[in-house]
Amino acid sequence: MTMHVLDSPGIARRVAKTCTAVGAVAAVLVGMTAFALPAGAQTHAKTHQPTPTYTVRTILSGKSLRHWYTKAGSKVRHSEPLADPDDITRIGNDLFTAFQNGVGPQGQASPDGNRDSTVVEFTLSGRLVAQWDILGKCDGLTANTSAGLVVATVNEDANSSLYTIDPSSGQVVHYSYHRPLPHKGGTDAISFYNGLMLISASAPGTTGAAAPKPYYPAVYVVTLNQANHVAYFRALFYDESHASAANGPHIGGPVRLGLTDPDSNEVVPGFEPRFAGDFMLTSQGDKEQIYVHVTPTGHGRLWVLDLSQSVDDTAWSTSWHGAYYAASTGDDTIVEIEGSFWPGTAFVAVTPCDANNAPATCPASGFPANYLGHLDMYTGHIDRVLVRGAALHPQGLIFVAF
Numbered sequence: 001m002t003m004h005v006l007d008s009p010g011i012a013r014r015v016a017k018t019c020t021a022v023g024a025v026a027a028v029l030v031g032m033t034a035f036a037l038p039a040g041a042q043t044h045a046k047t048h049q050p051t052p053t054y055t056v057r058t059i060l061s062g063k064s065l066r067h068w069y070t071k072a073g074s075k076v077r078h079s080e081p082l083a084d085p086d087d088i089t090r091i092g093n094d095l096f097t098a099f100q101n102g103v104g105p106q107g108q109a110s111p112d113g114n115r116d117s118t119v120v121e122f123t124l125s126g127r128l129v130a131q132w133d134i135l136g137k138c139d140g141l142t143a144n145t146s147a148g149l150v151v152a153t154v155n156e157d158a159n160s161s162l163y164t165i166d167p168s169s170g171q172v173v174h175y176s177y178h179r180p181l182p183h184k185g186g187t188d189a190i191s192f193y194n195g196l197m198l199i200s201a202s203a204p205g206t207t208g209a210a211a212p213k214p215y216y217p218a219v220y221v222v223t224l225n226q227a228n229h230v231a232y233f234r235a236l237f238y239d240e241s242h243a244s245a246a247n248g249p250h251i252g253g254p255v256r257l258g259l260t261d262p263d264s265n266e267v268v269p270g271f272e273p274r275f276a277g278d279f280m281l282t283s284q285g286d287k288e289q290i291y292v293h294v295t296p297t298g299h300g301r302l303w304v305l306d307l308s309q310s311v312d313d314t315a316w317s318t319s320w321h322g323a324y325y326a327a328s329t330g331d332d333t334i335v336e337i338e339g340s341f342w343p344g345t346a347f348v349a350v351t352p353c354d355a356n357n358a359p360a361t362c363p364a365s366g367f368p369a370n371y372l373g374h375l376d377m378y379t380g381h382i383d384r385v386l387v388r389g390a391a392l393h394p395q396g397l398i399f400v401a402f
Contacts, residue, residue, distance in 0.1 A: 059126030071113030098138035184208030243302035261285030317341035319401035
């Protein structure tokens with residue numbers, strides 16, 4: 001699944017530029033709305049946003065890139081094109097994505113024997129800058145901008161670990177978790193928030209009792225020991241933690257979570273009218289998002305927003321002028337989504353076939369392939385965004401202001 005990054009309060013994940021002057025004015029107006037509408041408000045804010053058609057343009061294709069690999073037990077090197085891009089993040093003027101290259105969710109070799117994902121650095125126009133192979137299936141990728149590092153998790157179902165990549169030196173460091181993950185799964189998306197590294201506890205119960213369980217963490221707070229290359233973790237909250245309903249007939253009332261698929265996570269921009277500055281976890285199969293304010297010593301009240309569709313990444317526009325960049329996984333491409341964007345709009349990568357109620361054979365009737373959607377953060381309803389141009393089946397998603 002991402003952001004991607006908050007290194008201090010009020011700086012949104014996956015946002016590296018501040019709003020333009022016009023965007024800043026809009027942000028102030030939206031912030032005024034936020035003051036009038038706290039997280040538990042009973043009324044729904046209705047924004048009058050235009051519904052334009054956006055243009056999709058391919059800027060990078062995995063088919064034009066290659067990597068070298070060796071099969072297990074062999075010394076012969078093979079080459080293949082890159083495939084299956086997923087998460088996407090940014091440092092400075094460059095973007096980074098991870099091509100999974102057919103590797104399985106527990107690190108199983110692809111049908112041709114490859115066991116490596118490839119992290120690719122490229123410019124906003126799609127020019128290749130650098131690439132690195134890491135062992136395993138990379139499903140979480142983000143940037144620690146304060147340290148100038150890319151952080152990647154591998155194997156979202158089991159046998160998980162993580163890597164840091166220093167783009168300036170090219171150094172790759174592998175970290176193993178200090179003990180087996182107690183949710184019996186893997187790790188996925190990463191956010192940096194209030195000085196903390198937060199990682200989704202994905203695929204709970206893969207190697208143990210089926211989720212949900214009250215003792216399965218949903219999110220880990222992770223620290224890295226650079227001396228011994230060990231990642232230490234503690235639970236932030238759990239798959240069956242108590243929360244409050246953020247929408248629906250019992251809004252504001254108590255609920256108990258029952259998460260079976262913690263996946264992507266983000267940090268909400270500080271100017272959003274609802275959940276401003278919160279950490280957000282998406283439980284993809286459950287069609288839910290969990291919002292919470294996190295401090296170095298704990299967290300506040302959890303809010304659960306029921307969604308009309310399953311989603312992967314969420315990204316917010318921070319300026320009238322900019323573009324969304326998406327990893328179009330089924331097409332092996334990175335695309336730019338061009339147009340004018342209302343500041344504060346939440347776009348999502350809609351993933352109907354990843355819902356818990358999706359049929360075994362998918363896409364199918366009522367369960368189309370991935371598409372770009374617009375999320376109403378008050379109702380949880382998702383509308384399809386109209387696009388034209390190149391094929392778009394988004395998984396990873398990021399907004400870049402110009």
